[in-house]
Amino acid sequence: MIKNLNVIAAYSIMMALIILVGIFQSWNVALSIFNLCLISAVMTMGANIQWGYAGLINFGIMGYTALGGLAAVLISVDPVQEAWRAGGFDILMCLWLIIAMVFAIRFILKNFEKSKFRTYGIAAIIVAGIVIIRITAEPGIEAIEGVNPAKTGFLGGFGLPIIFSWIVGAFFAGGLAFIVGKVALGLRADYLAIATLLISEIVIAIIKHEDWLTRGVKNVIGLDRPVPYEVNLQTTDWFINLVAKFNSGKLELISNVADKQAALNQLVIEGSSVFVKLCYSGLFLIIVIILLILTQKALYSPWGRMMRAIRDNEEAANAMGKNVVKQHLLIFILGSAIVGIAGAMLVTQDGLFTPGSYRPMRYTFLIWVMVIVGGSGNNFGAILGGFAVWFLWIEAAPIALFLINFFTVNMSDTNVFKIHLIESVPYFRYLTMGVGLLLIMRYRPKGILPEKIEIK
Amino acid sequence: MDFLNAIILLLNYIFIPALTYGSQLALGAIFVTLIYGILRFANFATGDMMSFGTMVTILFTWYFQSIGISLGVLPTALIAIPFAILFMIIYMLFIDKFVFKYYRVNKSPPVQLAMVSIGVMFVTQAVVRIIIGPSDQRFFDGEKFIIKAREFKEMTGLNEGLALKSTQVLTIFVTIVLVSLLFWFLNKTKTGKSMKAYSDNEDLALLSGIDPKKIVMITWIIAGILATIGGALYGLDKSFKPFTYFNNMLPIFAAAIVGGIGNPFGAFLGGYVIAFSEIFLTYAYKKFFMYILPESMEPESLVQLLSTDYKFAVSFSILVIVLLYRPSGIFKGKVL
Numbered sequence: 074m075i076k077n078l079n080v081i082a083a084y085s086i087m088m089a090l091i092i093l094v095g096i097f098q099s100w101n102v103a104l105s106i107f108n109l110c111l112i113s114a115v116m117t118m119g120a121n122i123q124w125g126y127a128g129l130i131n132f133g134i135m136g137y138t139a140l141g142g143l144a145a146v147l148i149s150v151d152p153v154q155e156a157w158r159a160g161g162f163d164i165l166m167c168l169w170l171i172i173a174m175v176f177a178i179r180f181i182l183k184n185f186e187k188s189k190f191r192t193y194g195i196a197a198i199i200v201a202g203i204v205i206i207r208i209t210a211e212p213g214i215e216a217i218e219g220v221n222p223a224k225t226g227f228l229g230g231f232g233l234p235i236i237f238s239w240i241v242g243a244f245f246a247g248g249l250a251f252i253v254g255k256v257a258l259g260l261r262a263d264y265l266a267i268a269t270l271l272i273s274e275i276v277i278a279i280i281k282h283e284d285w286l287t288r289g290v291k292n293v294i295g296l297d298r299p300v301p302y303e304v305n306l307q308t309t310d311w312f313i314n315l316v317a318k319f320n321s322g323k324l325e326l327i328s329n330v331a332d333k334q335a336a337l338n339q340l341v342i343e344g345s346s347v348f349v350k351l352c353y354s355g356l357f358l359i360i361v362i363i364l365l366i367l368t369q370k371a372l373y374s375p376w377g378r379m380m381r382a383i384r385d386n387e388e389a390a391n392a393m394g395k396n397v398v399k400q401h402l403l404i405f406i407l408g409s410a411i412v413g414i415a416g417a418m419l420v421t422q423d424g425l426f427t428p429g430s431y432r433p434m435r436y437t438f439l440i441w442v443m444v445i446v447g448g449s450g451n452n453f454g455a456i457l458g459g460f461a462v463w464f465l466w467i468e469a470a471p472i473a474l475f476l477i478n479f480f481t482v483n484m485s486d487t488n489v490f491k492i493h494l495i496e497s498v499p500y501f502r503y504l505t506m507g508v509g510l511l512l513i514m515r516y517r518p519k520g521i522l523p524e525k526i527e528i529k
Numbered sequence: 530m531d532f533l534n535a536i537i538l539l540l541n542y543i544f545i546p547a548l549t550y551g552s553q554l555a556l557g558a559i560f561v562t563l564i565y566g567i568l569r570f571a572n573f574a575t576g577d578m579m580s581f582g583t584m585v586t587i588l589f590t591w592y593f594q595s596i597g598i599s600l601g602v603l604p605t606a607l608i609a610i611p612f613a614i615l616f617m618i619i620y621m622l623f624i625d626k627f628v629f630k631y632y633r634v635n636k637s638p639p640v641q642l643a644m645v646s647i648g649v650m651f652v653t654q655a656v657v658r659i660i661i662g663p664s665d666q667r668f669f670d671g672e673k674f675i676i677k678a679r680e681f682k683e684m685t686g687l688n689e690g691l692a693l694k695s696t697q698v699l700t701i702f703v704t705i706v707l708v709s710l711l712f713w714f715l716n717k718t719k720t721g722k723s724m725k726a727y728s729d730n731e732d733l734a735l736l737s738g739i740d741p742k743k744i745v746m747i748t749w750i751i752a753g754i755l756a757t758i759g760g761a762l763y764g765l766d767k768s769f770k771p772f773t774y775f776n777n778m779l780p781i782f783a784a785a786i787v788g789g790i791g792n793p794f795g796a797f798l799g800g801y802v803i804a805f806s807e808i809f810l811t812y813a814y815k816k817f818f819m820y821i822l823p824e825s826m827e828p829e830s831l832v833q834l835l836s837t838d839y840k841f842a843v844s845f846s847i848l849v850i851v852l853l854y855r856p857s858g859i860f861k862g863k864v865l
Contacts, residue, residue, distance in 0.1 A: 130640060192854075256853060262640045263571040267782050268852055271845035274779060282838035434654075434775070438647055445644060500658035507651025511628060514645055 080453050080522060087460045094468070101343070104350035106467050111357035112418050113459035117443045118364055118452060119411030125450030125524065126377065127404040128384035132266045133253065135436035136273030137409045139280055139428065140249055141242030141416020143287060146230055146426045148238035149297045153229035156220040160285070161228065163213025167206050174202040217285040227288045236299050238417045239360070246413025247406045249276065254405040258398070270433065281428045293426040300352035306345040313337070316344040353422055360418065361456065364411060368452045380404060434503075439466065442510050448520025457522055465509065466502050473501035530687070535820035537689040541678075547808040548801070549697045549766060552704035555800030556759030557781035559711065559793050560752050566728040566791035567748045568633065570642030574650035575756075576778030580771045581620060581653050582757030583764045584661045586613040587668045594670070602672040602695070610761055618753040624649055625749050633745070650775075657771050666769040669696065696766040707758060708797055711751065715793065720747060728791060779841065780807070783848040789858025798860065803844045811837045 091110075095103030116134065123129045177198055185191045218226045257268040280287050287293070306312045317324060320340050327333045371377050383390040383397050391397050420426050439462065447458015474495065481491045513520065557575060564572045572578075589609035599605050628649060632642050675698055678690025715721035720743075727734040727744045735741060760774065767773070780803050788799025813831040822828075835843060851858060 256849060260852060260856065262638075263643050264786070264852065264856070266640075266643060267571060267786065268849065271779055271783065271848055275842045275845050278839055278842040282836065438651070441644070441647065442651075494659075497659040497662065500655050500663070502655075503651050503658065504655035507648050507653075507655060510648035510651065511645065514641070514648060515631060518641075 080457075083457050083522060084453075087457065087464070090464060100347050101350065104347060104354060106464060108350060108353050108357060108422060109467075110460040110463045111354065111361050112415050112422070113440070113443060113463045114361055114456040115357075115364060115415035115418065115459075116412050116440050117447060117455040117459040118361075118368055119408045119415065120440055120444045121408075121447075121449055121452065121455035122368060122411065123404060123408035124444055125455065126372065126380045126384065127401060128262075129258070129401060129405055129408075130262050130266045131269050131405065131408065132433075132437050132441070133269035133273035133276075133409075134412050134440045135431050135433050136269075136276035137246035137249065137412040138416035138419065138436050139273075139277055139431045140245040141238075141413035141418075142420040142426050142431075143280060144242035144245045144413070145235055145238040145296060145417045145420035146287065146293050148230055148233050148241055149235035150230035150293065151232040153220065153225045153227065156217045156225060156228050156285075159216035159220055160213030161217075163209055164217070164228065164285070167210045167213075170202065170206050170209065174198060214285045222291075225288075226291070227285055227293075234299065235297050235421050236356075238421070239414050242413040242417030243410040244413075246416070247410035250406045250409030251402070253409075254402045258401050258405060270437065273433070273437065277428065277431050280431075287426070287428060290429050292428070294424070296420065296424045296426065298424060299356065299421065300349055303342075303345040303349055306348060307341050312345065312348070313341055316341050319344070357418060357422075360414065364414075365452055365456065372452065439506065442506055444520075445510060446513050446520060448522040448524060450524030451520070451522050454520050454522030454524070458520065461521070462506070462509075465505055469502035469505040470498050473505075474498050531820045534687055534689045535817050537687060537691050538817055538820065541689065541691050543805075543808050543812055545693065545697055547805045549700045550808070551801035551804030552700050553759055553763045553766070553800075554777075554781055554784045554804055555708070555797045556704060556755050556762070557777065558784035558788060558796035558800045559708070560755040560759065561781055561785040562788070562790055562793055562796040563748055563752055563755075565785070566793075567724060567744060568629065568642070570639045570646060571782070573643060573646045573778070574653055575781055576775045577650050577653040577657065577771070578617075578621070578752075579756045579760035579763070579777070580657050580769070580774035581760075582613055582617040582753070583760035583769050583774070584657050584771075585616045586610055586757065586761040587661065587666055587764070587769060589613055590668045600671065604669050604671045604696075604699075604765055606668055606761055606765055610758060613761065614754050614757045617757045618750050621749040621753045621756075622746065625745065654771065654775065661771075663771055666764075668769065669765050671695065694766070696762070700762045700766055703758060703762060707755070711755075711793065714751075724748065776841075780844045783844045786848055787851050787858055789860040792858065792860050795858055795860030799858070802859070803847065806847055807840050807843045810834045810843050811840050 091103050091107055094106060116138065119137075120131060120134060123131045178195055181191060181194055181198070185194075217228060220226060253269060253272050257265055257272070260268055281289050283289065284291065317337060320337075323340075324333055324337060327336055379390070379395055380400065382393070383395060383400055387397055443458040443462040444455055445458070446462055447456065448454025477491070477494050477498070481488070481494070484491045486492075517523075557579060560579075561572060561575050564570065564575075586606055586609045589612045590604075590606045593599070593605050593608055598608065600607055628645060629642065632645060672695055674692060675695050676691060676693040678692040681691045682688070713721075715725060723734065723739045724744055724747065726737070727739055727741065731741075734744075763774075763777070781800075784799035784803045785796045786799070787802055788795030788797065790796075811833065813833040815828055815830070815832050818826075818828050818832055
């Protein structure tokens with residue numbers, strides 16, 4: 074027990090901080106921070122598998138998150154029949170064309186010796202394929218986007234419960250990771266970083282601009298929820314009774330019946346949104362715990378030892394007969410798939426899909442800060458990093474505001490300098506993140522909870 | 530006549546904008562490549578360092594404007610740039626001393642330095658946004674056009690106008706002067722040669738008595754000059770917005786790698802490769818074909834290879850292709 078003291082202490086402090094927010098700000102805020110902490114934790118676990126276990130750098134987290142989000146849309150939205158009738162055939166044709174193209178390239182790769190001729194042949198197939206696809210797709214895309222553009226204008230999805238999208242998101246992200254890994258994993262670390270960053274930007278560009286698939290920057294709103302709606306809860310008897318029971322002490326103090334009813338209504342409205350968030354927390358917590366158990370098991374399995382061996386000395390592992398390329402690809406896919414789950418979870422919680430909001434600062438670099446700060450190679454560290462950094466990211470602005478007010482208390486409220494500082498409060502979060510990252514990298518390069526391998 | 534019209538059209542919408550944009554990218558790419566070649570890490574703070582330099586330029590420009598100094602037809606920013614460069618160099622050396630030096634001395638792996646540069650990126654971004662705010666700033670003054678489209682039409686009697694913005698000429702001119710100076714410095718002076726030697730083989734360079742501290746300092750100074758001028762020119766030509774500068778980091782990286790990272794000349798050309806391919810592939814050629822083809826063959830669609838939405842994606846795809854087939858870049862940089 075003693076040896077895990079730092080883990081327990083760190084998590085207790087984190088929980089205490091969130092509870093403090095609950096007491097001083099509101100439980101609503103605390104729970105929304107907690108939920109996003111959990112989602113961040115899933116993302117950091119994905120990144121940690123790649124970086125901490127295998128030493129692979131992946132700056133494309135944003136792309137996998139967005140693909141997970143896309144999965145949530147494609148699974149949960151009802152199909153738009155009219156759009157399918159208008160342009161579904163063309164799109165399916167394109168799909169077949171793409172599959173045919175892939176098989177043609179595979180055929181050439183298998184049956185011809187590596188030569189200039191082969192390279193040009195493949196290039197010719199790709200160019201010709203893109204031209205043919207564009208010609209086939211154009212009328213279909215126009216027809217689909219023309220169907221009620223204010224409301225749909227896209228093909229819609231499958232109309233299944235949104236929970237399934239968490240699995241599908243993992244497959245989407247894993248699929249992309251397979252392609253990226255095949256292309257880029259041979260590169261040296263910092264090139265891999267740049268290449269993955271740029272590939273994720275390409276993914277975002279596609280999601281943003283292929284309106285027939287994703288509605289693009291018009292956003293998809295009002296996705297189905299796996300948990301009850303606040304409005305429905307507020308009229309359900311058992312929930313009202315529950316709130317009344319929970320707050321019976323407070324309610325008994327009020328003697329007037331009308332006042333009592335008003336107070337209860339207020340409590341029910343507040344309670345319903347807390348309840349919904351709690352439901353999400355439960356769902357997310359289940360995912361985090363399942364993933365934590367799996368990743369811990371993997372870390373201490375022979376496979377985990379092999380990954381560490383590959384990370385620490387690629388040549389030696391190779392000489393011992395381990396297939397480094399294959400294992401790298403595998404772990405790249407696994408880590409990305411976990412990030413895909415997180416992306417789907419995020420969209421599920423928000424209930425909307427906004428391709429414009431995917432930015433590398435928020436979805437790639439921030440996640441990396443979490444991994445580095447928490448402790449790479451240590452799952453508990455990664456999760457803690459997700460919690461601590463997200464907490465700071467949200468609370469940096471209020472803290473900065475407090476500090477500014479504290480230090481400029483002598484200035485008048487009309488002081489230009491003070492007004493300017495207060496206006497720029499939101500940007501102090503970047504400062505906090507940057508300074509935090511630099512300090513950790515300098516004085517505790519292995520993170521708050523460093524990697525600890527017990528040799529049994 | 531139609532043929533001339535077509536050429537003017539291409540000049541106006543492809544050639545001149547691409548040359549300008551390419552020059553701006555080229556300066557950034559040389560910055561990246563120098564840092565990579567000599568300090569040996571991928572600097573993710575590139576875009577934000579450029580935005581910092583531009584911000585200082587803007588502040589100085591505003592100051593000069595407020596006390597009534599101006600250059601007449603030329604933008605006031607030109608006087609502000611030298612001061613901004615000075616400021617920027619101090620900032621760069623400050624960062625190096627308190628952040629990068631530690632890792633360099635400890636011989637940390639390049640990935641760790643790249644991570645540290647992400648920390649610097651966060652901090653610089655915060656500083657810029659706290660000081661000047663996240664919104665668009667225009668600081669261009671002076672004469673906007675050298676040739677206006679209408680004047681050109683009247684002058685030549687052609688259907689197509691050719692607009693030549695003064696910022697475009699300025700960008701291209703300054704870039705050529707700066708890059709020539711830089712190449713002269715790197716190839717002809719003793720310090721420049723020792724920088725090349727250090728980049729080639731650190732141990733050998735140290736053995737032959739090259740002072741690493743001096744090399745590093747000069748690298749940061751050159752980097753500061755390039756970042757400030759590149760950023761300021763971009764800001765003059767388009768407008769200054771911190772977020773755009775952060776995004777520009779990506780095509781700049783693409784340019785540096787396409788040209789062969791560690792090779793300044795490659796980076797210079799890489800900037801133009803990226804800029805031209807972005808604009809070539811996303812331009813709608815309909816009007817062009819209307820001029821050169823007989824009426825019966827005129828195209829009905831826009832004749833656009835890719836929609837302009839994919840402008841960034843083009844440069845990244847080029848990068849991916851280059852990385853796949855020729856990882857050392859077109860002009861042979863360091864082999865990865």
